[in-house]
Amino acid sequence: MSDRTADYGVPDEASRGKGEPQRGPAGPVPVKPPTLAVRAKLLSDQLGEFLALLRPAGQWNLQAALEYRGFTGLESFTESDYGAQVSKLQKQYEASQRWTETRLAEDPRSSDTLDKFAEILNEWRIPAFLAQRRETQRSVAEKARREAQSNQDKQRNQGLQKAAEDRLQHARRILDRARQKNPGKNTFTVAGDGDRFFPAVNGSPGKEHPDVTGLRSHLGSLEPWLTSNCAEPAAVSLARHANVALSDMLVLTVDADGNYKPPCEHCQGWLEKRADDFYRIKPNTRTSQW
Numbered sequence: 001m002s003d004r005t006a007d008y009g010v011p012d013e014a015s016r017g018k019g020e021p022q023r024g025p026a027g028p029v030p031v032k033p034p035t036l037a038v039r040a041k042l043l044s045d046q047l048g049e050f051l052a053l054l055r056p057a058g059q060w061n062l063q064a065a066l067e068y069r070g071f072t073g074l075e076s077f078t079e080s081d082y083g084a085q086v087s088k089l090q091k092q093y094e095a096s097q098r099w100t101e102t103r104l105a106e107d108p109r110s111s112d113t114l115d116k117f118a119e120i121l122n123e124w125r126i127p128a129f130l131a132q133r134r135e136t137q138r139s140v141a142e143k144a145r146r147e148a149q150s151n152q153d154k155q156r157n158q159g160l161q162k163a164a165e166d167r168l169q170h171a172r173r174i175l176d177r178a179r180q181k182n183p184g185k186n187t188f189t190v191a192g193d194g195d196r197f198f199p200a201v202n203g204s205p206g207k208e209h210p211d212v213t214g215l216r217s218h219l220g221s222l223e224p225w226l227t228s229n230c231a232e233p234a235a236v237s238l239a240r241h242a243n244v245a246l247s248d249m250l251v252l253t254v255d256a257d258g259n260y261k262p263p264c265e266h267c268q269g270w271l272e273k274r275a276d277d278f279y280r281i282k283p284n285t286r287t288s289q290w
């Protein structure tokens, strides 16, 4: 394991200010305390945030931080190694703060102090680390949100599909019974709201509900037979008498063999096909009110 932390160096007494070429312009250095203060605050905020990430000793945080600092051999780290690295980082941070404060107290004009501090931070790549970590957190949260939404959609779609299949099976069972009970008939219709279905056969109009009379009679007759004899108006009338709303009405028709049978030309004037094989009452017909 290499440890580059020693390199950045809080300068010791021997090296501080001795034998190094003077930086900056010769002569009096301009006084810029406000700028310096803002910069120092910014830098120490970033370092503070970085250390706050380490403090809960979340292994990922520390590992990422150590990787940024060029440590190797992380896979062989023990818990106490991590702890030792955290306290080392903190000590270095505190030392750099003390050094900075001391230098500022000695010479408030010394921008070298803050340059050094900035160097330390840059070497640690802390601002880049924090920015990347925030971006990672943001994208992880966004991904989790999208996955949750997509699971929710999937479940809802599965639920809707199951309910549609159940309704269709329910309607078909009732149609099967109606076919068994009515040999010789050629059209069988159920109408209802999905929970309740009412079966009817062609040629047995029964007591037509006024809503149904309104739906079909204004269309005139498009077929050679009396349209009141169709199975569809008979079934829809039964369902209306049982208070199924026109807007909730599901209609399904089969022939004598149980094969799906579209409504006649006339009935298609007031019925339209849905995606799930059922027909519904056309909205905006003369007597429908939704």
Ligand SMILES: [Zn+2]
Binding pocket: 227, 230, 231, 232, 263, 264, 265, 266, 267, 268
């Ligand atoms: Zn018809």
